[in-house]
Structures are given as structure tokens and as C-alpha cells.
Amino acid sequence: MANDHLTFDVHKGEIFGFLGANGAGKTTAIRILCGLSSPTSGDVNVAGFDIYRETEKIKKNIGYMSQKFSLYEDLTVSENIQLYAGIYGISAKKRKEKEAELLKKLGMGEARGKLIAGLPLGWKQKLAFSVAIFHDPKIVFLDEPTGGVDPVTRRKFWDLIYEAANNGITVFVTTHYMDEAEYCDRVSIMDAGKIEALDTPAKLKEKYQASNMDEVFLQIAR
Amino acid sequence: MIEISQISKSYEDVQALKEITLQVNEGELFGLIGPDGAGKTTLMRILMTLLLPDTGEAKMNGFDVIKDFKKIRHIVGYMPGRFSLYQDLSVEENLNFFATVFGTTVEKNYDLIRDIYYQIEPFKTRRAGKLSGGMKQKLALSCALIHKPKILVLDEPTTGVDAVSRKEFWEMLKKLQKKEITILVSTPYMDEATLCDRVALIQKGKILDVDSPRRITEKFPRKIIRARSDEMYRLINDLRAFKKAESVFAFGQYAHFTGIEDNVETTELDIYLEKLNHKNVLVEEIPPGIEDVFMSMQEQAVSSE
Numbered sequence: 001m002a003n004d005h006l007t008f009d010v011h012k013g014e015i016f017g018f019l020g021a022n023g024a025g026k027t028t029a030i031r032i033l034c035g036l037s038s039p040t041s042g043d044v045n046v047a048g049f050d051i052y053r054e055t056e057k058i059k060k061n062i063g064y065m066s067q068k069f070s071l072y073e074d075l076t077v078s079e080n081i082q083l084y085a086g087i088y089g090i091s092a093k094k095r096k097e098k099e100a101e102l103l104k105k106l107g108m109g110e111a112r113g114k115l116i117a118g119l120p121l122g123w124k125q126k127l128a129f130s131v132a133i134f135h136d137p138k139i140v141f142l143d144e145p146t147g148g149v150d151p152v153t154r155r156k157f158w159d160l161i162y163e164a165a166n167n168g169i170t171v172f173v174t175t176h177y178m179d180e181a182e183y184c185d186r187v188s189i190m191d192a193g194k195i196e197a198l199d200t201p202a203k204l205k206e207k208y209q210a211s212n213m214d215e216v217f218l219q220i221a222r
Numbered sequence: 223m224i225e226i227s228q229i230s231k232s233y234e235d236v237q238a239l240k241e242i243t244l245q246v247n248e249g250e251l252f253g254l255i256g257p258d259g260a261g262k263t264t265l266m267r268i269l270m271t272l273l274l275p276d277t278g279e280a281k282m283n284g285f286d287v288i289k290d291f292k293k294i295r296h297i298v299g300y301m302p303g304r305f306s307l308y309q310d311l312s313v314e315e316n317l318n319f320f321a322t323v324f325g326t327t328v329e330k331n332y333d334l335i336r337d338i339y340y341q342i343e344p345f346k347t348r349r350a351g352k353l354s355g356g357m358k359q360k361l362a363l364s365c366a367l368i369h370k371p372k373i374l375v376l377d378e379p380t381t382g383v384d385a386v387s388r389k390e391f392w393e394m395l396k397k398l399q400k401k402e403i404t405i406l407v408s409t410p411y412m413d414e415a416t417l418c419d420r421v422a423l424i425q426k427g428k429i430l431d432v433d434s435p436r437r438i439t440e441k442f443p444r445k446i447i448r449a450r451s452d453e454m455y456r457l458i459n460d461l462r463a464f465k466k467a468e469s470v471f472a473f474g475q476y477a478h479f480t481g482i483e484d485n486v487e488t489t490e491l492d493i494y495l496e497k498l499n500h501k502n503v504l505v506e507e508i509p510p511g512i513e514d515v516f517m518s519m520q521e522q523a524v525s526s527e
Contacts, residue, residue, distance in 0.1 A: 021384040022355040067382075121258045147382055148410050150257030150425070151517050155471045162455040176384055177411075179474040183454065201475065212474055214385060221386045 002028040003039070004193035010186075012138070015161060015171045017181050020190030021221045026174050029190075030141055033172070035059055047138040060088070063132035066143035070128035073117040077108065080116060081131060088135035102130050122153035129160055133169060140164065142173040146180065158183055178214035187213070189220050196220045223248045224269065224373065224406060229278035231264055238264040240427045241278065246406055246420075251399045253418035254408040255516070261427040262408040263303060266377050269406070270300050283372055296324070299371035301362050303378045309351030313342055313361055316350050317368060324369030334401065335364045338394055356387045363394070374398065376407040380414065392417050412513040423516055430519045435512055442510045444518060445484040448476040449491060451500035460498050464491070469521065478514060 002025045010016040020026045031037040033046055035055035044051035047061040071080050078099065085095040103109045106126055116124060125145060133140050142161070146154045158180065165171050165185075173184065181187050181201060188198040197204055197220055201213055210216045224246035231239040238261045246252040254262045267273040269280055271291035280287045282294045307316045317339070321328050332339075342357050342364075350361060359379060366374060376395075380388040392414065399405055407418070415421045416435045423430040423438070431438055451457045458477050461470040466481045479491065492505045 021386055022382075024384075144382070148258040148378075150260075150410075150520060151412060151513050152471070152520055153257070158472055159458075162458070166455060176382065176388075178385055179472075182474040183472055217385050218389065221384065 002193055003032070006042070006193075006195055008188055008195060008198055010139075010170060010172060012170055013165055013168045014186065015165045015173065015184045017184030017187035018172060018174045018190070019181055019187060019217060020174075024190040024221070025193040026190060027143070030143060030172075030174070034062060034064055034141060060135075061138045063135070063137040063140035064143075065128050065132040065140070065145055067145060067147040071116045071124060071131065074115060076113050076115055077103070077119075077127060078112045080127070081134065084131045084134055090135060098134065102134070106130065121149055122156070125149060125153070125157055126160060129157065133164055137169065139170040139172060142171065144174055144176065146175060146177065154180075178212065178217055181213040181217070189217060191221050223281075223283055223404065224252075225281045226265070226269075227279050229265070229268060229275045229280055231261075231268065231273070231275050238427050239268075239275075242427075242429060244422055244429065244432060246404060248404055249399065249402055250419050251395060251405045251407070251417075253415050253421040254406065254424055255410075255412065255415045255421050255512075256408070256424035257410050259426070260424045262424060263377055266300075266375050266406070266408065270298060270375060271295060296369070297372040299366035299369070299374045301366045301374075301376045301379055303381065305358050305362060307350045307358075307362055307365060310349055312347050312349055313353070314346040316361060317364055320365040321368045326369055328368060331368055331370050334370055335367050337397060338367075339364045355383060359383065359387070359391065367398070371403065373404045373406070376405070378408050378410065380409055380411060388414070412511075412516055415512045421512075423519060425520055425523055428523070430516075430523065438515055439510050439512060442515045442518070444480055444510065444514075445486075446508055446510045446514055447479045447481070447486065447488055447491060448473065448506060448508050449479055449495065450476050450502070450504045451495060452502050453500065457495070457500060460495065460500070461491075464494060469517075471517065473513070480518070
């Protein structure tokens, strides 16, 4: 059983950390929340839509980014943005405005016509995240967005996450970096398909008498 | 022992390694610490005789990586970053295959792998492709050890692995080190650096520093102040707006602050944050960690380009 009677709420504008060991059932749960897979039983509402009947509406209202795949390597920066904007039905005029604004913010104006394949990993990740929220979704799902990148890039990526949450986007994020768990408003920890803990990092540390989230995680998942 | 002298390597227009010189001593647990694209894999592939350097030389236990490549292949064990075992062979078949290739048997060297292999032995008839991430990792390590190598090279064995499995993996490495195997391991996790005897911090094909993790943090000259308040995002932005701020980054539940010329006092920041109505403010000076050092070196390397 990949997910065993999961029950939890994530609030608007919240950064929600979804932690668990490899094979704990995180990916299964995310696939259900994104409308890509149906639960065997149970009720789920995402962005106010029902997971069984309204999967298409859910897809319009969420963004998704994973470490493994997010952008097309053999398309340019601008072509990737065009593709995503097209899929989400954003008008050409609006897309051009937003694209210019975005590339300026990321300091990537000169890379507009470059292929994704040739960009540094840190740029790819920032761009992938920005593309995932280009259509102003209510919720964005981030599946290990920071794996393998250098410590500075990792933190700059979290600056983007904070900013998105501050703008009212709900952020649902998985990570293996326990220091990143501290950056979340609330954290859930899964083990063997069940949620073993769910609270703010401060309360979890208090409950497990731990000095950091790494210790909390080791106590629960070991 | 691994001796690397002035090794450079380029791919088309990218210089992956720039005159790397490095020595790993016999029986040492040595870490190559650096992010994606730093050149860790390229260096390891050269040492494994799978790739030729453009210039420079390297020796593994005295054998030259170009002239003596066949000899080297008998004394090294390699665990590449991507799972490279036969997916459609069973656990047991994979292990037997690697033992046979090296002219030995599983029984003969079972002692060396017992601690690792017993955990996956109950699944020995399962195909390797059907194993979970953690089990694949254990099988790959068993296969890399089955011919009793003198030098073990592990390319990011803990990337994408959860915190518990990572901890267990490092405990296994410590045990192997006691069996007189020289271990070279790469990782993007800075916290794992502290588990090595010595580390090389590597970024964009260049070595930033080589030393014991303790020495690296001890000799770091900058003053690190950490701060906490109830609102992390606002705290970081406010600290960055402080007139004498050089860099501000999130570190778990704290933000780490370095001031221009290190002349910022904790009391100054305390007063500044209280004025901005931050609640539950805590500001204190702390000794730097490996990650602080790496980030500072990285910023310096970027700004001197």
C-alpha cells in the first residue's frame, strides 16, 4: 500500500513541506493531488476542485516542477515559455509582457534565445520554477526542486519560493535537505504510506525534543 | 594512494577540469565536495581509466592511469552516479557476474560485503531493476567491493537519497575504511563533508581548498552572525537591506549574516530588527560551518571571474 488513509489540509499561501524516506509514498500522493492518478479510496480537493470529477480544472489551477524533468532541453528559453503559455491559453500579448518582466527579474535577458541544454543548472531550475507558475496557479507542486545544486543557488531558489508564497501561491514541496524543511510553514513526514507527523517545524522540534529537523526526521523515519 | 598532478580536461568549449593537483593518502576517506557541473565526475572517470585527461598525470597506488590502465582496473572498485548494474539480472546474478569478471567468487570475499549485502540478501532472486533506490545503492556497493579493491571510488552515492539512508550509507563507508580501503567519494551535500578525513572543495573545475573539514572551518577568517525571528522571509529581506550587509542566506531556522569588513556587532543588528517589529529576535555570533566557507569561496570565485 503506497498511501494508507492520508488526511491533511494545506492552506492558501502556505509553504507546505512534504517529507519522507525514499519509497514512503510521496510521489504517489503528489500524482493523486495533480490529478494524474486516482486514489483507491478517499476524498481529495485541490484548489477547491474534486479529484475524481474535476481533474481538468485542477490541472489548470496548479503548476508542477520536478528535478528530473521540467523544460525542453532542445528548445530555447523563449520557446519554452511560449510552449507553456500556449498550453495554459495565455494570450500572445500577455505572454510577451510577462516574459520580458520575468527574464529581467531573473537577470536572464541575454539568454532568451539560448537552448536550455546549454544553461547552468541553477538557471534551469529558476526558469523551470518561473515557468511552472507562469499561469498564476493557485498551487505549485515542487518535487525535489533543489537536488544536486550548489548551496548558493539552492538558497536563491528558496528566495523565489518565499516570494511566490508571499504573492498568495500555495507551495507544496518535497526535499531531502533537512535545512530546507525549516523554511516551510508546516511540514508533514511520511513513513510507509502514513503521515507520522504534521506541524510547524518549531512545534515538531519541541515535540521530539530535537534541535533541528534532521533529528526529528531521523527519529520518525528510522 | 591516489596522486593527481596538473590534470586538465575539456569538452568542446567547456573546460571541465583546470590543472587539478591532489593527493589522497592510503586508507583515507576523502571527499570531493562540490555542486553539479563542478567536474567531480570527470575527475573520477579519469581515475577509473574511462576517460583520458588532456594534460597532466594521475596514479592509482603507483599505477599510471594511461599506461597501466589494465592493472588499475583490478585494484579499483567504482560506483558510478547512475545505477549501472544489469536491470534484468537478479540481485544474486549481478553479484556473481561481477565476481566472475574479476576471477573471484562471492564466497571468497563475502566477509567484506556481509554488513551491506545481508540487508538485500532476502531479495536475492529479485531483478535489480525492481529494487527500491536504497536497495539498488546497497547492491551497487556490494558489486563494487566483491573483488576486494584497494581503492573505492563512489560518485555521488547519496544524491536523491533520504536523510536516514544517507546516514546509514556513511556508517558503511566508515566500516569499509577500517578494512584498509582508500575511499574517494563525491557529494553535493555539504554536511557530509564533516564525515570525511579530508575534503577538496571543488567548483567549476577548480579546487578551492583541500584540508580536514575542521581546519577548513577553523581557518575561515570571516565573522558569521546568525539571526532568527518569527518571520523568516521578512527577516532575510530586512537583513539584506541593512546598510552594512554583505551576504544574507537562510540556514535552516536561522539566517546567516556576514557584514562588510566584519565590523558589524550583534547588538547593532538586534536593535535594527527590534525597530522593524520582528518578534522573538535572536542574534548571535557563531563559528562558521563548511557550508558557510563553501558559499563564501564560491561568491569570491564568481566575483573574481
